[in-house]
Amino acid sequence: MSVRVRFAPSPTGYLHIGGLRTALYNFLFARHHGGRFVLRIEDTDRTRYVPGSVEDILASLRWAGLEPDESPVHGGQYGPYVQSERTEIYRHHAAMLVERGMAYYAFDTPDELERMRQRQQAAGIAPRYDRSAMRNQFTLGEDETARLLAAGQPATIRLKVPLHGDVKFHDAIRGAIVVPYKDIDDQVLLKSDGFPTYHLANVVDDHLMAITHVIRGEEWLPSTPKHVLLYEAFGWTPPQFAHLPLLLNPDRSKLSKRHGDVAVRDYIAKGYFPEALVNFIALLGWNPSGDRELYTLDELIEAFSLEDVNKAGAVFDLAKLDWMNAQYLHRRVQTDLGSLIQQLRPLLSERGWNASDDYIGRVIVLVHERIHRLPEVVEFADYMFVPPRYDEEFFRTVWDDQSETLLRNLSSVIETTDPFTAEELHRRLNQFAAEKSIPFRRIGNLLRLAVTGKRVGAGMMDTIALLGKDETLRRIASLLSSVATLQGSPASDSDVEAQPS
Ligand code: GLU
Numbered sequence: 001m002s003v004r005v006r007f008a009p010s011p012t013g014y015l016h017i018g019g020l021r022t023a024l025y026n027f028l029f030a031r032h033h034g035g036r037f038v039l040r041i042e043d044t045d046r047t048r049y050v051p052g053s054v055e056d057i058l059a060s061l062r063w064a065g066l067e068p069d070e071s072p073v074h075g076g077q078y079g080p081y082v083q084s085e086r087t088e089i090y091r092h093h094a095a096m097l098v099e100r101g102m103a104y105y106a107f108d109t110p111d112e113l114e115r116m117r118q119r120q121q122a123a124g125i126a127p128r129y130d131r132s133a134m135r136n137q138f139t140l141g142e143d144e145t146a147r148l149l150a151a152g153q154p155a156t157i158r159l160k161v162p163l164h165g166d167v168k169f170h171d172a173i174r175g176a177i178v179v180p181y182k183d184i185d186d187q188v189l190l191k192s193d194g195f196p197t198y199h200l201a202n203v204v205d206d207h208l209m210a211i212t213h214v215i216r217g218e219e220w221l222p223s224t225p226k227h228v229l230l231y232e233a234f235g236w237t238p239p240q241f242a243h244l245p246l247l248l249n250p251d252r253s254k255l256s257k258r259h260g261d262v263a264v265r266d267y268i269a270k271g272y273f274p275e276a277l278v279n280f281i282a283l284l285g286w287n288p289s290g291d292r293e294l295y296t297l298d299e300l301i302e303a304f305s306l307e308d309v310n311k312a313g314a315v316f317d318l319a320k321l322d323w324m325n326a327q328y329l330h331r332r333v334q335t336d337l338g339s340l341i342q343q344l345r346p347l348l349s350e351r352g353w354n355a356s357d358d359y360i361g362r363v364i365v366l367v368h369e370r371i372h373r374l375p376e377v378v379e380f381a382d383y384m385f386v387p388p389r390y391d392e393e394f395f396r397t398v399w400d401d402q403s404e405t406l407l408r409n410l411s412s413v414i415e416t417t418d419p420f421t422a423e424e425l426h427r428r429l430n431q432f433a434a435e436k437s438i439p440f441r442r443i444g445n446l447l448r449l450a451v452t453g454k455r456v457g458a459g460m461m462d463t464i465a466l467l468g469k470d471e472t473l474r475r476i477a478s479l480l481s482s483v484a485t486l487q488g489s490p491a492s493d494s495d496v497e498a499q500p501s
Helices: 017-032 055-063 088-100 110-122 142-150 198-208 217-235 265-268 274-282 297-303 318-335 339-350 356-370 376-380 390-396 403-413 422-436 440-451 460-467 470-499
Strands: 006-009 036-039 102-107 156-158 166-171 175-180 188-190 213-217 240-245
Touching: 006 017, 006 213, 017 055, 017 213, 017 240, 017 265, 017 274, 017 297, 036 055, 055 265, 055 274, 088 156, 088 188, 088 198, 088 217, 102 142, 110 213, 110 376, 110 390, 142 318, 156 217, 166 240, 166 339, 175 217, 188 198, 198 217, 213 217, 217 240, 265 356, 274 318, 318 339, 318 356, 339 356, 339 376, 356 376, 356 460, 390 440, 403 422, 422 440, 422 460, 440 460, 440 470, 460 470
Parallel strands: 006 036, 213 240
Antiparallel strands: 102 156, 156 188, 166 175
16 A cells, blocks of 8 residues: 555644644655655634635745645645535535444533533533433434434534443554543534534545555644544544654743744744755654764655654754754855855845845855854844944954054055965965064954954955955044044943032
8 A cells, every 4th residue: 555644734824843844754754655745734623714824834845845746736636635625525424423323413502511511520520521411312312303403403413432442553653552432522523513623524534535644743642542433433444643742942841932933934034944944853853863963855755764753752952953054054055155145145135235146155155154044144244245333342352552553554564465365464464463573363353343343253364355455445444533433432421420410
């Protein structure tokens, strides 16, 4: 039997990192086994529907390279792939279960159900539908049930859970699971408005879409006994189940917005590479081998197996994602600088900055080892595109009485440096430092202040060589003419403080 798996998100908002991990594992499993990867939209709960979610899910999957084989947009022979377009199918199947004696009609109003819950709470028993005491096919009898249905009384269809025995199933990650029937509620399958609940629609679709493996988040594990029961009630063979470990915040609470971004689109916007996010997410709960960390999508497909998925929750470590993204940035600088230039250009244009492709490329090469994400170039190396803003604290640590003279001398050295390369600059400035017995670090700091305005940056000689002689001389002159202002501002502050009140 060929492998068919599905990713079945509900369109209740942007695709979450956890959703991407589920989609990825399904995708890897399908590709590893030469099977099919299906995207099904589970939109039966119309109250939770958020417009735009389906588009975001599709766009995020496409960005990550997880193109479904069958979906609402890709089509396929098992469609429609949107549950709201399949309501007739669910009604038919619910009715089928009633006919087989595996489900029954119930006519309880929300108030009656609420009173039942309160009675159970007061008696200290777990809230569960009380088949023997409520208004349903069993307590009312067949004739009365038929009469009420004919009269158009609102009715739900509930699953008739056996009173004795256990549900047993095997989970590829958690092993054998046994749940006593008495712990399972007579789940509503079809609501009185004719719409199915998640449980009915999910099971019917997995069966009709010939899904062989259900790979989904651990939060669905408590629903699985009901699903297995439904397969039994229909007389169908259940698929294999695999419930993926939870994603955790660093404090081991469930991954949440409070600790950082959870929507895939936020990571896209921050400039993470799809191959980095995919690589990172693949290792959240799955470890193919000891310490290897970097895998291409093809390598992930090759290595993936459900047996290597962990039971324990996986901590989402942003620092590791950043590290990984930096590794891919280094690779891309080597192999695909052109696409990096194209990605960075709009971010520069947004700020009204302009430069040639060649120049942008050299800036990326210059700074890429000091950043994790390409868009960081904009903050980190703003001075490569616009005149520097001087960090006053850095100015105060660097500047002293001799700085002005020293800077004028450095200006002359730079002016006469030819060819204007990092090596030649280094040689000439070193020579100058030796002649004047000035520590080279002092020269470096002073030039850094003039050229970049801040303490942290890429290699100084490379930076100056790339900016060019004219621009460097202009910046030195500009710092010299700003000294009075830079010295003035903090002094006047302390003057004010010193005033007697
Ligand atoms: N619609 C469910 C969700 O939003 C799908 C759960 C499942 O995969 O069965 O995650």
